[in-house]
Amino acid sequence: MKKHEIIDDLNAAYLEEARGKKAQGKDVPAAASEDFKLIGRATPRIDGRLIVTGKARFTHDLSLKNMLHAKILRAPYASAEIVSIDLSQAQNLPGVRAVIKLKEGRVRYEGEQVAAVAAISEKIAEEALQLIKVDYKILPHVVRPEKGMEEGAPQVHDSANVEKFNEYGRGNVDKGFAEADTVIERTYKTAVEIHHTAETHASIAKWDEDRLTVWDSTQAVFSVRDGLARALGIPASKVRVIKTYMGGGFGSKLGVNEHTVTAARLAKETGRPVKIVLSRRENSLCVGNRPSTFITIKGGAKKDGTLVSLTMKNYTCGGVGRGDRSSEPLIDIYKCPNVKVEEYTVYTNTGASRPTRAPGHVQGTFALEGFLDELANEMGLDPLELRRKNYSSANQGETGIPYSSKGLSRCYDLGAAKIGWDRRNKKPGEGRGNKRRGLGMASQIWWGAGAPGTLADIKIHRDGSVEVICGTQDIGCGTRTYIATVAAETLGLDPEDVTVKIGDTVYPWAPSSGGSQTTPSVAPAVRDAALKAAERLKLLAAAILNVPASRIVLADKKLFDKDNPGVSVSFQDAAKELRREAVFHGERNDLPAGFAYNSFGAHFAEVEVDTETGQIGVIKVVAVHEVGRVINRLTAESQVVGGITQGVSAALFEERLIDDSTGQMVNPNLQNYKVATPMDIPEILPIFVDLVDPRINNLGTKGLGEPPRIPISAAVANAVYNAIGVHLREIPMTPDKVLKALQGKEVSS
Amino acid sequence: MEKMSKKRKKIFSRRAFLKGLGGGAAGTALASKFLGRGLASPSQEKETAPVYSQKTVTFTANGRTVSLEVEPRETLLEVLRQKLKLTGTKKTCDRGECGGCTVLLDGQPVNSCLYPAFRVEGKTVTTIEGLAKGEELHPVQQAFIDKDGYQCGFCTPGFIMSSVALLSKNQTPTLPEIKTALSGNLCRCGNYSKIYEAVKTASERMRKS
Numbered sequence: 001m002k003k004h005e006i007i008d009d010l011n012a013a014y015l016e017e018a019r020g021k022k023a024q025g026k027d028v029p030a031a032a033s034e035d036f037k038l039i040g041r042a043t044p045r046i047d048g049r050l051i052v053t054g055k056a057r058f059t060h061d062l063s064l065k066n067m068l069h070a071k072i073l074r075a076p077y078a079s080a081e082i083v084s085i086d087l088s089q090a091q092n093l094p095g096v097r098a099v100i101k102l103k104e105g106r107v108r109y110e111g112e113q114v115a116a117v118a119a120i121s122e123k124i125a126e127e128a129l130q131l132i133k134v135d136y137k138i139l140p141h142v143v144r145p146e147k148g149m150e151e152g153a154p155q156v157h158d159s160a161n162v163e164k165f166n167e168y169g170r171g172n173v174d175k176g177f178a179e180a181d182t183v184i185e186r187t188y189k190t191a192v193e194i195h196h197t198a199e200t201h202a203s204i205a206k207w208d209e210d211r212l213t214v215w216d217s218t219q220a221v222f223s224v225r226d227g228l229a230r231a232l233g234i235p236a237s238k239v240r241v242i243k244t245y246m247g248g249g250f251g252s253k254l255g256v257n258e259h260t261v262t263a264a265r266l267a268k269e270t271g272r273p274v275k276i277v278l279s280r281r282e283n284s285l286c287v288g289n290r291p292s293t294f295i296t297i298k299g300g301a302k303k304d305g306t307l308v309s310l311t312m313k314n315y316t317c318g319g320v321g322r323g324d325r326s327s328e329p330l331i332d333i334y335k336c337p338n339v340k341v342e343e344y345t346v347y348t349n350t351g352a353s354r355p356t357r358a359p360g361h362v363q364g365t366f367a368l369e370g371f372l373d374e375l376a377n378e379m380g381l382d383p384l385e386l387r388r389k390n391y392s393s394a395n396q397g398e399t400g401i402p403y404s405s406k407g408l409s410r411c412y413d414l415g416a417a418k419i420g421w422d423r424r425n426k427k428p429g430e431g432r433g434n435k436r437r438g439l440g441m442a443s444q445i446w447w448g449a450g451a452p453g454t455l456a457d458i459k460i461h462r463d464g465s466v467e468v469i470c471g472t473q474d475i476g477c478g479t480r481t482y483i484a485t486v487a488a489e490t491l492g493l494d495p496e497d498v499t500v501k502i503g504d505t506v507y508p509w510a511p512s513s514g515g516s517q518t519t520p521s522v523a524p525a526v527r528d529a530a531l532k533a534a535e536r537l538k539l540l541a542a543a544i545l546n547v548p549a550s551r552i553v554l555a556d557k558k559l560f561d562k563d564n565p566g567v568s569v570s571f572q573d574a575a576k577e578l579r580r581e582a583v584f585h586g587e588r589n590d591l592p593a594g595f596a597y598n599s600f601g602a603h604f605a606e607v608e609v610d611t612e613t614g615q616i617g618v619i620k621v622v623a624v625h626e627v628g629r630v631i632n633r634l635t636a637e638s639q640v641v642g643g644i645t646q647g648v649s650a651a652l653f654e655e656r657l658i659d660d661s662t663g664q665m666v667n668p669n670l671q672n673y674k675v676a677t678p679m680d681i682p683e684i685l686p687i688f689v690d691l692v693d694p695r696i697n698n699l700g701t702k703g704l705g706e707p708p709r710i711p712i713s714a715a716v717a718n719a720v721y722n723a724i725g726v727h728l729r730e731i732p733m734t735p736d737k738v739l740k741a742l743q744g745k746e747v748s749s
Numbered sequence: 750m751e752k753m754s755k756k757r758k759k760i761f762s763r764r765a766f767l768k769g770l771g772g773g774a775a776g777t778a779l780a781s782k783f784l785g786r787g788l789a790s791p792s793q794e795k796e797t798a799p800v801y802s803q804k805t806v807t808f809t810a811n812g813r814t815v816s817l818e819v820e821p822r823e824t825l826l827e828v829l830r831q832k833l834k835l836t837g838t839k840k841t842c843d844r845g846e847c848g849g850c851t852v853l854l855d856g857q858p859v860n861s862c863l864y865p866a867f868r869v870e871g872k873t874v875t876t877i878e879g880l881a882k883g884e885e886l887h888p889v890q891q892a893f894i895d896k897d898g899y900q901c902g903f904c905t906p907g908f909i910m911s912s913v914a915l916l917s918k919n920q921t922p923t924l925p926e927i928k929t930a931l932s933g934n935l936c937r938c939g940n941y942s943k944i945y946e947a948v949k950t951a952s953e954r955m956r957k958s
Binding site for chain 2: 044051054195247248644
C-alpha cells in the first residue's frame with residue numbers, strides 16, 4: 001500500500017539517526033535495540049474472522065436460559081419532586097415478573113431512573129412502563145450553564161451551582177504580563193458531546209445463590225465488579241463480571257452503571273437472569289457526555305514569541321456531574337514561567353458527564369491552540385514557529401521534571417513537510433474567492449504511561465499450545481491481537497498460535513480500558529510473562545540439545561543454538577519436557593521516578609471554507625504521533641483515523657441540544673444529533689515517530705487511545721482561521737457561525 | 750425504509766394485510782397497534798399463548814427456507830435476532846438512522862429495523878452470517894480483516910452488507926461512489942477511511958478473480 005511506503009520513507013531518516021547514535025555507542029534504550037519480527041509491523045486482528053462473519057458476540061447478542069428483560073422508567077422532567085409512584089397496574093400486567101421503585105423525592109435531570117420492570121419480553125416490559133403512574137411536582141430547572149451561574153438560578157444540588165474545583169499557579173502572572181510586548185485575551189467555547197457508542201449500554205445479571213455474575217458492555221470489568229459490590233453491599237469476591245465483545249465506549253462505559261445495579265436487583269427479586277439493553281434515547285440522556293467549556297485565556301509574549309505569562313479561567317458544565325479539568329495542556333506543554341489557572345464546575349439539570357475520550361484535554365487544547373494561533377497572528381509570527389520557540393523538555397512549562405521522552409519536535413518536522421506548511425496563507429484570510437483554503441495545526445500532550453502492577457499470565461501446555469490470560473478488555477483497539485503478537489514475538493511463535501483470554505474478573509488484574517493505558521499496561525505485562533516462559537523453555541531446550549541455555553534462541557516455532565542453528569528442538573517438543581502445564585506470571589513494572597511520562601503529537605489540517613454557504617470541508621489531515629514504540633501499525637493507524645474522524649465530527653457537527661423552556665433534550669437520536677458520516681471524512685495520513693521510550697516499560701511503548709482525538713478540533717479551527725481570517729472560537733463550527741463570523745469581519749474591517 | 754428503490758413482486762397494502770388477519774374488530778385493534786399506539790393489556794402471557802394476532806411468513810434466510818409466525822409490530826430485525834438467532838445483524842439506533850442493521854433483501858440493502866417482518870413473505874434475506882461459503886470468506890469480509898476496516902466491530906456487519914450490495918452492482922467504484930454507497934452507515938469509532946480501503950481492495954480482488 002502506497003501510504004505505508006510514504007510513512008516508512010519519512011521515518012527512515014529518523015531511524016537512521018537512531019542507528020547512527022547506536023553505532024557511536026550513544027544512549028539508545030535496550031528495548032530499541034532489539035530487532036523484532038512481529039512487534040512494530042502491521043498485524044491483522046486475530047479475531048477478525050469472528051467480527052466479519054457476525055459471530056463476535058456482544059452483550060446485546062447474549063441470551064441466557066429463562067432470562068427476563070428489564071426496562072427503566074425515567075423522569076421526563078429536568079427538575080421535579082416525585083409525589084407518588086403507583087406500581088400496581090404494571091405489576092398486574094401478564095408477563096411482568098417484578099416492578100421496583102428506584103427513586104423517591106427529587107429528580108434532577110431528564111432521564112433519571114424512577115422505576116424498573118422485569119418481564120418475559122422487552123415489549124411487555126415497555127408496556128408495563130406505561131402503566132406505572134408517577135405524580136410529579138414540577139420544579140424550576142436550569143439547563144444552560146450561563147443561566148445556572150446567574151444569581152437566583154434554580155439550585156441543582158444542595159450546594160451552590162458554581163463550584164471551584166481546580167486552582168494552579170506558578171511564578172507571578174502580573175509580573176509576566178508587565179514584561180510582555182503583546183498581551184491578548186480570548187474566550188473559547190465547546191459544546192456538550194454525547195458518546196453515542198454503536199452498541200448501547202447493556203448488561204445481563206444472574207445470581208447463583210449469593211454469587212452474582214454480570215455480562216456487561218463495559219470498558220472496565222474490575223471497576224464494574226467493585227462498583228456492583230459496593231452498590232449491593234456484597235463482597236467483591238462474590239461478583240464476577242464478564243465482557244465479551246463491546247460496541248464502543250469512548251469513556252461512557254467506564255465504571256458501574258446504575259442500570260446494571262438495577263438489573264442485578266431485578267434478578268435477585270425474580271430469581272431469574274435479567275437483561276437490560278438501553279435505547280438510543282437513553283444513551284443520549286443518562287450514560288454520560290463530554291462537558292461543555294467556556295475558557296478564557298489571557299497570554300503575554302515578548303517580541304520574539306517567548307511566552308511570559310498565561311492565565312486561564314474555565315467554566316465547565318457536566319450537568320448534575322462534574323465539569324472537565326481542562327487546564328493540563330496549558331500548564332504543561334509549553335515553556336512559560338508564569339501561569340495561573342482557575343476552573344469552575346457549573347451544575348445544571350442535565351445528565352451527568354462521564355469521561356469522554358481525552359476528557360479536558362480536548363477542550364483545553366481547543367482553547368490553548370486556538371489562542372496560540374491568534375497570538376501568533378497578532379505578533380506576525382508563524383504559528384508553528386511560536387510553538388517551537390516555547391518548546392519545553394520538562395513538564396509544567398520547563399519548571400517540572402524532564403520528560404522521559406518527547407518526540408514532538410519530530411512530529412512538527414514530519415507534519416509540516418507532509419502537509420506542505422509553506423502553502424498556508426501567510427496572513428490569515430488573505431485568499432480570495434468563495435472557496436477559501438487554509439492550513440492549521442495544533443500540538444498534543446497526554447499521559448498514557450500505563451498502570452504499574454498490571455498482571456498477565458502465560459500458560460504453556462505440554463502439547464505446546466499457549467494461552468495468555470489477562471483481565472483486560474478489547475474495546476476495539478485490537479488488544480487481543482497485540483497480546484498475541486507480543487507473546488508470539490517473545491516465544492518465537494505466530495500470533496495465531498496464541499489463545500488470548502481476556503475480559504473477565506476471574507483473570508489477573510488489569511486496569512480499566514480508558515485514558516490510553518491499556519497497551520502500556522498490558523503489553524509489558526505479557527512481555528514479562530513471556531520472557532519468563534522463554535527462560536524456562538530455554539533451560540529445557542538446553543538440556544535436550546546439550547548447549548548452554550544462554551545460547552538458545554526462540555524463533556520460527558523452534559528453540560535453537562544461535563551459534564549453530566541446525567541444533568534445534570521444536571517448541572512443541574520442548575514444551576513436552578514441562579513437568580505439567582506451566583503458568584508464568586507477568587507484571588508491568590513501576591515507573592522510574594524523576595521523569596514525566598507523556599505522549600505527544602501534532603495534527604496538520606487543510607480545510608476549504610465556502611464563504612457563501614458557510615460550510616467547512618476538511619480536505620486533509622496529517623497526524624504525527626509520538627507514542628513510544630508502536631506495537632501494531634495496522635491497528636495503531638485505525639486509532640488515529642478514528643480519533644481524527646471523531647474530532648472532525650465534534651469540530652463541525654456535534655452538539656447536545658436542550659430546550660431551555662422544557663428542560664428536555666431535543667436531539668436524543670442519531671438523526672438530529674449530527675455525527676460525521678462517510679461523506680465528511682478527509683484524507684487522513686497517520687505518521688508515527690518511532691521513538692522508543694528508554695524507561696517507561698520493557699517495550700518502550702505509550703498509549704494511543706486519546707492522543708489522536710486531542711488536537712484535531714483545534715487544528716481544524718486554526719485552518720478555518722487561516723482560510724477566512726477570523727477565528728470562530730467555538731465548536732461545533734456550524735455554517736451559521738461561519739457566516740456570522742464572516743459578517744462580523746466585514747463590519748469590523 | 751428501503752435504501753434503494755426496487756420493483757416489488759407483490760404490491761402490499763395495509764388493508765390486504767388486515768384482511769389476511771381476519772379483519773373486522775381485530776383489524777381495528779391491530780390498526781391502532783400498527784400505528785404504534787398501545788393496546789389494552791394482552792389477556793394471555795406470551796409464554797403460553799400469542800399476545801397479538803400473528804401471521805405466518807415464509808422466506809429464505811441465508812439460503813434456508815424459514816416459515817414462522819410474526820406479529821404485525823415485529824420488524825425484520827427482531828425476527829432475525831430473536832427468532833432466528835442471527836445476532837450478527839445489530840440493533841444500533843432502531844429507527845433507520847445508522848445502517849447498523851443493514852441486510853440484503855432480494856439483493857438490495859435495507860434497514861431491517863424499519864422493515865415490517867410480515868412484508869418479507871417470499872423474499873430472500875441475506876445477513877452477515879450468510880456471506881461466507883463455508884470457511885471461505887466473501888472478498889469484502891477478507892478485505893475488512895486485511896485493511897482493519899473496523900474497530901469495535903459493532904457497525905461492521907452493516908458496513909459489509911452495504912459494501913457487498915455496492916460491489917454487486919458496481920465492480921469498479923470510485924472513492925466518491927464508495928462514500929455515497931456507505932453514506933447510510935455510521936461508524937462511531939470513526940474508521941471510515943479504513944473501510945474505504947477495504948472496499949477498494951475487495952473490488953480489486955473481485956475483478957481479478
